Amino acid sequence: MARKTRLVGTLGALVVAFVGGWEGLRLVAYKDIVGVPTVCYGETLGVKLGDNHTKVECDAMLLSSLQRHEAGMRKCLKAPDAIPEKSYVAFVSLTYNIGVGAFCKSTARKRLDAGDVRGACDAATWYTRAGGRKIPGLVNRRSAEHELCLQGL
Template sequence: MAAAVALVATWEGLRTVAYRDVVGIPTVCFGETRGVKMGDRYTVDECKAMLGDGLAEFEQGMRKCLKAPDQIPAKSYVSFLSLSYNIGTGAFCRSTVARRTNAGDIRGACNAIPAWNKAGGRVVKGLVNRRAEEQKICLEGVAG
């Protein structure tokens, strides 16, 4: 979980006051959008706790749609959790990443990560960069 917290925190960044993300969704802390209203404020410690709780929740959802989550290499698992946190459990579970993982093709799943580079229907440079890092870490897991 520590590796997932570090990866997600790095890419989401920390903002203690609610702001609108690139597609206008109220967001706060480390990319939290659920229940966020403009004007919301949190302390750094509250944001860290929110990230930990959020990752645990997204991990539960992600594990439900994976046939053998405990057999996924650790680095690949962390990459999948970062992706799930960012795109949502439903989108992750319907993704080629999840389908390939369930078919036993972890490398193929890793190589499907970069497709998730859009927000609001347009390619976002930050997502391109994040997906490249998630894919790199994922493939490191496959390589051993």
């Protein structure tokens, strides 16, 4: 049975452009802000310093990773298909950035399950720290996700 995804067509293109824009593209692996080897659009899974990729490889890696994160997000939501499209993209972006485990334990997920999408959009803005400190780039990203999330309502 095929894995359920909403990241196809226009919605898939929107999430790739949105997340890719925030993550930025680095073709050679580097250490991120907390010292984790990272490459392409923020990929960390199996990455070693010195790894090199082409843009085409990075684009494919991003879509695959977004679909994995989406699948994890969907598993912990009661009604993922009830979430409006732009709000859904914002939550996939959040999940990609903070991880499936953190999303599934979050107040945002709890509010989504209670049918409070606006409250979930608001709660998603709380994830602005890395390495114990507030990061301006994360504040800006959460603000953009929040704006997109509210457009879905």
